[in-house]
Amino acid sequence: MKTTGASIIVKKLLEQNVEYIFGYPGGSVIPLFDELYNHFDKIKLIQPRHEQGGTHAADGYARTTGKVGVVIVTSGPGATNTITGIATAYLDSVPLVVITGQVPVSMMGSDAFQEVDTTAIASPITKANFLVKDIKELSSTLDLAFHIASSSRPGPVLVDIPSDVQKAEIELSEIKRADLSEFKRKSNVNQDDIEKLFTLLKQSEKPLIIAGGGVIISDSSEYVKKFVKKNNIPMITTLMGKGTYPDNNDLYYEGVGMHGTYYGNYAVQNSDLIIVFGVRFSDRILGNVKEFAPKAKIVQIDIDISEIEKNVRVDIGIKGDLRDVLKKLVGYDSINKDFTPWIKELKRIREEYPLTYERKGGLKPQYLIELVNKYFPDDTVIVADVGQNQMWTAQFYKFKKPRTFLTTGGLGTMGYGLPAAIGAKVGNPDKEVVVITGDGGFQMNIQELMTIKRYGLNVKILIVDNAYLGMVKQWQELFYNKRYSATPFNDNPDFKKIAEVIGIKSKTLKKWKNAEKVIKELYEAKEPMLVHALVDREEDVFPMVPAGASLNEILLNKED
Amino acid sequence: MNKSKKLVDVFAFNGSNVLLKLVTFFEKRGLKIQSINLFKTEKSNITRFNMIILSNENELKKCCNQLFKFVETIDVKIS
Numbered sequence: 001m002k003t004t005g006a007s008i009i010v011k012k013l014l015e016q017n018v019e020y021i022f023g024y025p026g027g028s029v030i031p032l033f034d035e036l037y038n039h040f041d042k043i044k045l046i047q048p049r050h051e052q053g054g055t056h057a058a059d060g061y062a063r064t065t066g067k068v069g070v071v072i073v074t075s076g077p078g079a080t081n082t083i084t085g086i087a088t089a090y091l092d093s094v095p096l097v098v099i100t101g102q103v104p105v106s107m108m109g110s111d112a113f114q115e116v117d118t119t120a121i122a123s124p125i126t127k128a129n130f131l132v133k134d135i136k137e138l139s140s141t142l143d144l145a146f147h148i149a150s151s152s153r154p155g156p157v158l159v160d161i162p163s164d165v166q167k168a169e170i171e172l173s174e175i176k177r178a179d180l181s182e183f184k185r186k187s188n189v190n191q192d193d194i195e196k197l198f199t200l201l202k203q204s205e206k207p208l209i210i211a212g213g214g215v216i217i218s219d220s221s222e223y224v225k226k227f228v229k230k231n232n233i234p235m236i237t238t239l240m241g242k243g244t245y246p247d248n249n250d251l252y253y254e255g256v257g258m259h260g261t262y263y264g265n266y267a268v269q270n271s272d273l274i275i276v277f278g279v280r281f282s283d284r285i286l287g288n289v290k291e292f293a294p295k296a297k298i299v300q301i302d303i304d305i306s307e308i309e310k311n312v313r314v315d316i317g318i319k320g321d322l323r324d325v326l327k328k329l330v331g332y333d334s335i336n337k338d339f340t341p342w343i344k345e346l347k348r349i350r351e352e353y354p355l356t357y358e359r360k361g362g363l364k365p366q367y368l369i370e371l372v373n374k375y376f377p378d379d380t381v382i383v384a385d386v387g388q389n390q391m392w393t394a395q396f397y398k399f400k401k402p403r404t405f406l407t408t409g410g411l412g413t414m415g416y417g418l419p420a421a422i423g424a425k426v427g428n429p430d431k432e433v434v435v436i437t438g439d440g441g442f443q444m445n446i447q448e449l450m451t452i453k454r455y456g457l458n459v460k461i462l463i464v465d466n467a468y469l470g471m472v473k474q475w476q477e478l479f480y481n482k483r484y485s486a487t488p489f490n491d492n493p494d495f496k497k498i499a500e501v502i503g504i505k506s507k508t509l510k511k512w513k514n515a516e517k518v519i520k521e522l523y524e525a526k527e528p529m530l531v532h533a534l535v536d537r538e539e540d541v542f543p544m545v546p547a548g549a550s551l552n553e554i555l556l557n558k559e560d
Numbered sequence: 561m562n563k564s565k566k567l568v569d570v571f572a573f574n575g576s577n578v579l580l581k582l583v584t585f586f587e588k589r590g591l592k593i594q595s596i597n598l599f600k601t602e603k604s605n606i607t608r609f610n611m612i613i614l615s616n617e618n619e620l621k622k623c624c625n626q627l628f629k630f631v632e633t634i635d636v637k638i639s
Contacts, residue, residue, distance in 0.1 A: 123577040124584065128631045131576050148631050306629035309622065 005135045005166040006035035008175065009099065012142040013043055018070050020061060020426055022046050022054040026074020027114060028101025031166035033072075046426055046455065049447035051078050053419035055085020056445070059094050060423030063406050064381055066219065068149050069423065071098040076114030079160075080121065084413055086156045087125040091410025092240065093217055095154035097145050098122075104164035105133050118160045127155030135168040136176060143178035153304040154217060189320040194328055196316050197275065197299050202335050204273035206295075206342045207233045210256065213240025213409065214278015214302060214322055221245070221402040223326030224277060230334045234346055236264040238279055239394055242405040247398035253346055254355075257285035258545045259391040262353035265543075265551040267346055268293050276300045278322050281311040282410065283547075291550035301325050353543075353556065355395050362536030363512055365389065365464040369396040371519035372434055372462065379404060380432040381424045385417030385441035388470035391541040393436045415444025418461070422448060425457045432460065432523070439465040439492050449502050452528050460522050461530040463495055466537045474540045478558070495532040506530040563614050565594065567639045568624060570609040571601065572632040581630055582609055589623050591615050606634065 003011075009032055013021065023045055025033045036043060048054035051073045058069030069089075073082055079100040089096045103112040119129045128148045130141045141159060149157040201207055211224050215237075221244045228235050228251055236253045237244050245252045254261040256268055268274065274296045279285070286292045289312060297315040300308050301322060308317035318325060357366045369392055372382070378400040384393040384407040399405050406424060408416045421435035442463050452459050473487040499506035509518045509531055522531050544555045572578050579598070586593050591613050599608040613620060617638070624636045 119576045120580065123581060129576060304629065306626040308625070310626060 001172050002169040003172055003175075004031070004035070005138050005161065005168050005170075006031045008135070008138050008170075009142065009161070009166070010035045010039055010043070012139060013070065014039070016068070016146050018043055018068070020044050020046055021070045021072055022048060022058040022061070022423065023072035024048060024051050024054055024074070024078060026078045026101060028075035028078075028103060028163045029072060029166070031163060032099070032101070032161075046422070046451070048419060048422070049450050050445065051081035052085050052415070053422075053445050053448040053451065055082040055096070055098065056088065056413075056416050056419035057423035057426070057448075057451075058096055059085060059089045059416075060383065060406055060420030061427040062089075062094050062096060062423070063092075063420075064403050064424045065427040066403070067427070068095045068097055068146055071096060073098070074101045074114065075103055075118065076116050078114075079118040080116060083121060083125070084411075086122060086158065088408050088411045088413045088416060089156040090125045090127070092213060092408060093154050094156065095149040096156035097149050098156060098158045100158060100160045101166070102131070102160045102162040105162045106164070108162065119158065122158045125156070126158045129158040129160070131160045132165055133162065135165050135170045136174055138165060140176045140178035143180065147178070147180045189318065189325050189328060193316055193318045194325075197318070197329075198332060198335065200273050200297055200299065200316070201231070201275075202337060205339070206271045207273040207275065207339065208267050208271035208296070209233055209235035210238065210268075210274060210276045210279050211235060211241040211244040212238040212277060212279030215241055215244045216402045218278065218303070218322040219402070220277070220322040220326050223323065223330055226330045227326060230330065231337070232339055232343070233275075234267060234339070234343055236260070236267055238285055238409070239407065240409045241279070242394060243399040243402040246400045248400075250343060250347060253350065255394060257287070257551070258547070259395065259541050259543065260545075261350075261355055261395070262543050262554055262556065263346055263350040265545065265554055266349045269295070269551050270345075271296045274298050277326070278302060280307045283311075286312060287545045287553075288548055288550040291552065357539070362539070363510065363515065363533060364539055365392050365466075365533070365535045366396045366539075367512070368462060368464060368515060368519060368533055368535070369393055369436065371516055372436070373397050375520050375523040376432050376434060380434060381406065381421075381428060383407070383417050383421040383424055383433065383435040385435070385437035386412045386414045387438050387441060387472075388466070388474065388541050389436050389438040389441070389464050391471075392464070395541075414441040417441055418445050419448045419451075421459045421461075422451055422457055425459050426455075433458075434460045434462060436462045436464065438470055439463060439467060439489055439495075440469045442495070443492075446498070449499060449504060449530075453502050453504055457528060458526065459528050460525070461528070462522065463530065463532050464535050465492060465495070465532060466535050466539065467492055468537060471541070477540070478544075478555075479546070495530065499530040504528050504530055506532065509533040563616050566613050566615055566617065566620050568611045568613055568620070569637040569639075570611070570627060570633060571606055571635040572609065572630070573634065574605050574607055575632050578607070578630070578632050579609070581632075582611075582627075585627065586611075586613060586623075591620070591623060
């Protein structure tokens, strides 16, 4: 009995329990979409208005559910349109399987219509990529793709499948399965390293934990919490680690780095021992690497050995799955050491230098985010776009649960927010999903409003419109003598009207006095709703560590 | 720091663009590959990439650790 390549792909999706695909058809995937047509009852199609939007949506789905996001697009422009989404997922370790159509094998290399060398283009931004030129390899390659995408440190995998391979037939008996054992890397935690960690901890007077995106990805938040509470150690998170620990207690000092808190950065610079879980130490965290954590010994724990000591000196590097390592750590008795003086010091610094903003003048975006925090429930998924809106969200929304904050920490992709919120809502139909975006980023994937409408997704949209590319403008203001080159957006359209035309409920918000009522209405709406908030144009994000400066050189306001 | 010729052997699963990945990996980090040879191994799906690279030992060791970010990488030996 024979089967086709397209049928093998669909069966593989079913075998992997794929419930949703984010796909857009085209010439090179017609055979695959034709096969999918028979299975849309089991594999539901979410069709974006642009392949980039579809890839971000699959990313949002994957980040919130922990499942693999699946994208299907055609060759050439279909594939290249996914590239920004794939790179976004790669930098933040998000599991995606991207299936791209390709021109027939016989035409490859002839510059055929809609032909590009997709795997070569995607090579630097994928965990692995495959070009399947023989139907015999199709099944095993897809097995591998799903395994690689979701195992160890997750990431996007691209599978390029020529249209004639999709149409080709094969005897069922000839279908091969992959030998996944070859790609399984062992995670043997070195017990000596664990002992050394506890020795350092017992010697320490000012320990600090930094939790990063790895904690969220490995679903280890509960263990981090247990370890922190058991040993009474203060902790902070990176941008990607938000949600690891409830954002309202004496042991949590919020963010670190360029737009972290003053007290979070103070903790890093004054700690004598930093234990780091799933953090890759990007330049946005480190500032001047030579002056980072000058008094501290550093213990870095990561599943990816290539991250250990990549950007910062490390005293102990432990390679291992965070869940395994943390299970071991919480299995130990409490070290019974009193860190109260250190915690009191941090509390005092937090009281002296709190996150704050002026509650006068034009409507402040921080206030709107506080209102979102006030009205929406704890498990709401908050999706931030990129720029000032992203940093204000990270600073002023109090995250209480893991996988509730989606943002592009590595690539910093403007236009991510709206489509990622679509994926988040598809994966979490019972949760509130709020996207907080700027006017610039919103317009980069504004077409996805149509996708929200088409599928009736109850996504709430808050646009904080300062008619600037705000973060770039902030740098121009502080470091380029206020020469606002190409950053003013004085010609923004009326987003309320755009939403209305599409059939999405919307409101414009200009005044402080109306803010609470409108945000409450946003929460209570039983359908998608957009709030276009015209905020104070000159509001900036503080604190701020200038690029390349030490974390000690933190600016608290424009006058600093 | 004194630089000298170092021999780097990377054992990797065959795959599209593995050679490209390795070459750009070292180039991006400012390490020049002076020669590169590819060898079959006893396993048909694994290739040995043998490179001569001008570098100091510490720099190269730190850099080669990052080769494990590639899913195809099985082992790296520096001599």
